[in-house]
Amino acid sequence: MTDLTMSPPVSLVSPKGFHATGVHAGLKRKRKDLALLVCEQLASAAAVYTTNQFQAAPIQVTKQTLQASNGKIRAVLVNSGNANACTGDQGLTDAYAMRAKAAAHLGIEADEVAIASTGVIGQLLPMDTLLAGIELLTPEPDAAQAGAFAEAILTTDTGVKTTGVRYADGDTFVTVAGVAKGSGMIHPNMATMLGFVTTDAVIAPELLHVALKQSVDASFNNITVDGDSSTNDMVLVMASGASDTEEIKAGTDAYHQFTKALTDVCTDLAKQIARDGEGATTLIEVNVVGAKTDETARIIAKQVVGSSLVKTAVYGKDANWGRIIAAVGATKEPIDVGRVDIQIGSQLVLSKSVPVWFDETLASAEMGQDVVAIRIDLNDGTGTGSAYGCDLTYDYVKINASYRT
DSSP states (O other), X not given: OOOOEEOTTOOTXXXXXXXXXXXXXXXXXXXXXXXXXEEEEEEEEEEEEOOOSSOOXXXXXXXXXXXXXXXXXXXXXXEEEEOOOSOHHHHHHHHHXXXXXXXXXXXXXXXXXXXXXXXXXXXXXXXXXXXXXXXXXXXXXXXHHHHHHHHHTOSSOSSOEEEEEEEEETTEEEEEEEEEXXXXXXXXXXXXXXXXXXXXXXXXXXXXXXXXXXXXXXXXXXEESSSOOOSOOEXXXXXXXXXXXXXXXXXXXXXXXXXXXXXXXXXXXXXXXXXXXTTOOOEEEEEEEEEXXXXXXXXXXXXXXTOHHHHXXXXXXXXXXXXXXXXXXXXXXXXXXXSOEEXXXXXXXXETTEEOOXXXXXXXXXXXXXXXXXXXXXXXXXXXXXXXXXXXXXXXXXXXXXXXX
């Protein structure tokens, strides 16, 4: 059995073999803006990327890196403040220069370094500043430096996003830890967010990619803030193999233990991103049950949590179930329109698609809490699915109206 423990003290460098750091290089006016994560030995690596067709230069370079290295890398360099997206051939040249400089600084091969960027689209990187900043990076295996890494990748986030778990594999513990950034332009299918996960599990790159894809589908791909999909950003996992456990194989108990831990880490980070939506005041959790399939349930959950009308109703503490049922019906998924139940917090507001009396005052009060839970029962099968988002506020408009200024 998996002995799984959510452990707040777990940091990005808690898995054996990892060092990290973050500094202020000058890409942003004051805050840290350049980060480096390093493994003591070649690590198995896998990544998933935004589905936006205009994929930024760092995405292209990291894809090439993982392909050339057969999924074995030593480090990842990240900058915030500039996305290096829609910057043409020069942007691609600059991305490769970032990678080369980091590799030279660490004394490793260029194909052992992945890169990521986040920030304003359409501006060339200030390369003199960035390359000089790389010289300042001195990764260490301590929690403070892991915190510096988590801080340096942020843009409009209100705070760092970190999590970690440990589970027992025989007499040995395996650790999985992660950090993320993301606050706006978040939508299912990977967009404007960076996630970095470390683990000391022993697993081949190919199987690690399968596990990551499975975990991302159940977590990051089920969040939405504003429906916009960005040019950048990815989730990347590195496995040092330093736990001294047996190599994880597909279909084994060890694989199921690992994927559960990886999914728990990704889900926690995804919820932190959704809660930290630009200007957001609350996290919205939509749980759909009784669907024909799990996929149908996930699609409907995403549709509801992504509805601007639902999001504004939550912000206004208005238990307007009509906006929820309208979002359910807006999907192309087959549903029995006469059998839907909806519950907002503790209040059943719709039964078999017919409104029922509920306590408006209590429902409104519950919608003012940190987490607003919406449960939708389609009464049409055994499929389940969840999605996470946030309310839509006046501050969201203010933040994005002045993003470049």
